Amino acid sequence: xxxxxxxxxxxxNRRPKRRRRKPRKSQSRNATGxxxxxxxxxxVAGRWRxxxxxxxxxxxxxxxxxxxxxxxxxxAEALMYTLLGGDVVGKAQTGTGKTAAFLISMLAYxxxxxxxxxQRAGTPRALIVAPTRExxxxxxxxxxxxxxxxxxxxxxxxxxxxxxKQREQLVKNLDILVATPGRLLDFQQKRDIDLSxxxxxxxxxxxxxxxxxFIPDVKxxxxxxxxxxERQTFLFSATFTPDILSLSEQWTHKPAHVEIEVTTENAANxxxxxxxxxxxxxxxxxxxxxxxxxxxxxxxxxxxxxxxRELDGTLREAGINVAMLSGDVPQNQRISTLEKFxxxxxxxxxxxxxxxxxIHIEDVSHVVNYTLPEDPEDYVHRIGRTGRAGAxxxxxxxxxxxxxxxxxxxxxxxxxxxxxxxxxxSMLV
Numbered sequence: 530x531x532x533x534x535x536x537x538x539x540x541x542n543r544r545p546k547r548r549r550r551k552p553r554k555s556q557s558r559n560a561t562g563x564x565x566x567x568x569x570x571x572x573v574a575g576r577w578r579x580x581x582x583x584x585x586x587x588x589x590x591x592x593x594x595x596x597x598x599x600x601x602x603x604x605a606e607a608l609m610y611t612l613l614g615g616d617v618v619g620k621a622q623t624g625t626g627k628t629a630a631f632l633i634s635m636l637a638y639x640x641x642x643x644x645x646x647x648q649r650a651g652t653p654r655a656l657i658v659a660p661t662r663e664x665x666x667x668x669x670x671x672x673x674x675x676x677x678x679x680x681x682x683x684x685x686x687x688x689x690x691x692x693x694k695q696r697e698q699l700v701k702n703l704d705i706l707v708a709t710p711g712r713l714l715d716f717q718q719k720r721d722i723d724l725s726x727x728x729x730x731x732x733x734x735x736x737x738x739x740x741x742x743f744i745p746d747v748k749x750x751x752x753x754x755x756x757x758x759e760r761q762t763f764l765f766s767a768t769f770t771p772d773i774l775s776l777s778e779q780w781t782h783k784p785a786h787v788e789i790e791v792t793t794e795n796a797a798n799x800x801x802x803x804x805x806x807x808x809x810x811x812x813x814x815x816x817x818x819x820x821x822x823x824x825x826x827x828x829x830x831x832x833x834x835x836x837x838r839e840l841d842g843t844l845r846e847a848g849i850n851v852a853m854l855s856g857d858v859p860q861n862q863r864i865s866t867l868e869k870f871x872x873x874x875x876x877x878x879x880x881x882x883x884x885x886x887x888i889h890i891e892d893v894s895h896v897v898n899y900t901l902p903e904d905p906e907d908y909v910h911r912i913g914r915t916g917r918a919g920a921x922x923x924x925x926x927x928x929x930x931x932x933x934x935x936x937x938x939x940x941x942x943x944x945x946x947x948x949x950x951x952x953x954x955s956m957l958v
Contacts, residue, residue, distance in 0.1 A: 563678075568593040577605035579633075582612060585640040587678040588633065595674060601626035606787040608634060611763065616784035618777045619765045622913050625789050628733070631657075631763045632672050635729045638761075639681055639704055651699040651722045653684075653706035655729040656754065658747060660737040662687035662709055663867055668733070669707045681705065686722070688712040689864075696721055710738070710746035717753060724753040727760055732780065735766040735773055744776070757782045767910065799916035800923045803936070804952040808929035811899060815840070816847045817956040818897065818925065819877055826870065827895040829879045830911050832903060840879045840899065854880040882907045890914075898926040901935040905942035 568589060570578045577600040579592050600608065603621045610617050611634035621627045635655045644654060657672075659665040669685040676683055684698040685707040692715070699721060706722070716722040730751070732738070738747055754760060762781045766773050769788070777784065806814055819827060831837045834855045841853040852866045852875045869875045871890050882902060893915045902908050908926075915922030928936055928949065940946055 563590050565589060570598045573599065576600070577608075582608055582637075584633065584637050588636050588640060588675065590678045591675045592633070594677070597629070601630075601789075603627050603787065603789040604630040604633070606789070607631070607763075610785040610787075611761070612637060614638075614761060616757075616762045616781040617764075618781055618784045618786050619763070620767070620769050620786075620788040621765060622767045622789075622910060625913075627765050628668055628671050629675070631731050631733075631765070632668075632675050634763075635705065635731075636672075636675055636679070636681065638729065640679060644702060644704070645726065648702050648726070649723065650701060651703065651716075652726045653703045653722070653724070654726065655705045655731070656724060656727045656750075657705065657707045657731040657733060658710060658713065658738075658750060659707065659733045660709070660741055660743060662689055663864060664734065665707045665709050666864065672705050672707065676705075683707070686712045686716050689859075710743045710750060713750060714746055717750070724750070725755065727754040730754055730760050730762045730780075732762070732764045735764050735776065736768045736770065739770075739772060739776075751780060768906065798921050799912055800921070801912065801926075801947055802924065803926045803928055803947045803949040805949055806927050806929055806952055806957075808931060810957055811927050811929060812840075812843055813958075814927065814952055814956050815897065815899060816844065816849070817958070819844065819849050820847075823894070825876070825894045826873065826890075826892060827877045827897060828893055828911075828914050829877060829897045829899050830902070831879060831881065832900045834881055836900070837879050837881055844877060844879070850874075850876040852878055854878055882910070894922065896922070896924045898924070901926060901928060901932040901939065903935065905935075905939045908939045909943065 563586070565580070565586070568580075570580060572578065579589065579597060579600060584592070603619060603625045604627075607617050607619055607627070607630040611631065619627060619630075639654060648654075657665075657668055659668060665685055665687045669683055672683045681704040682701055683705045684695075684703055686695045686698075687707075687709045688711050692712075695712075696716070699716075708716075713722065717724060732747065738744060757780060762784070764777050764781060764784075804814065815829065818824065829840060831840055834857055837853055837855045838857070841851055844851040852870065854863060854866060858866070866875065866878070867890070870878055879899075882904075896912055896915045898908070898911060902911065912922075912924040915924060926932075926947070936947070936949075
């Protein structure tokens, strides 16, 4: 039996997958007195506005409150299909706006279609599965922000946090549930969650779920949901490997494929610099750079856990407000560290690539590649931590003797030549 088959969900009371339809005409004003007149965005050739999709007014009000004006490429491409009920398989890195793309679609649908009669507690209408608790909690936060002017309910169940407190969120009707695979299965097996009425399923960062060994759990989760023909499914991945494409064929129904590449061409708001420096001078250069006033919120990437630990200690000794993210750090501490970094209580994070993929913070001012990544694609993921949501960002890469062979591979991958220069002598003193 394929993973799309479902032996658990009862045939009765199951809503059919919605048909392609014309978007309904929203009213221009709601009971609060807010109107689209307060959200003026001028048409620009070649760019889509959220106004162009005729979204419900309460959702438009939240989009305005979030400061969104024009759709990112992944949002524009995806919404053309998802708002009409179609499945989407999207290739997009973090920082491209994919989270808002699927949240806006499902919120628009739920505001237009009432919940089924007799909806029981712990029975979500939408399920979003993410590989890490940091990503799941960030998606929950984004969903609540976009649903703030509605009566829709959002909750999360993630590992490493109090089970009973999470269970208490499920006593009311639930519209959107965000979950990590292991904890979701815990809830399902204890019958605290019923997935048989899921109308919209989102599998986010599918490539990470594959690399982290979560696919068997995800397959079990999908078996508890309606058949793929009876739900709408979005699958997002930073890469389209043969394995990911095979899984997408099993889990989606006649999907549209949307591919958005992050390269230096469409990451023009990131100022990329390369400093040619000896390996022995890297630490001195890093400390002097971080003591500049302009470096407000910085992520420093290293290739190995032991290097990240050493850098954490070195920067602390230099009086820099720093914290570490790697596989050695307990998950609860990781969540606390990210919140402090987001709130400005921590200036610098030093992180490995695996830990860095879970960072979803809009206003990172600088990314420093202390060592170049071994995989050129990780360079794109790293610099994508900055320059997000239209803000300007700076990426600085240190290229020493050990990094010399990685630079040409990165330039070939991004199809661009990176500007190389010697660091200012004052930075090496």
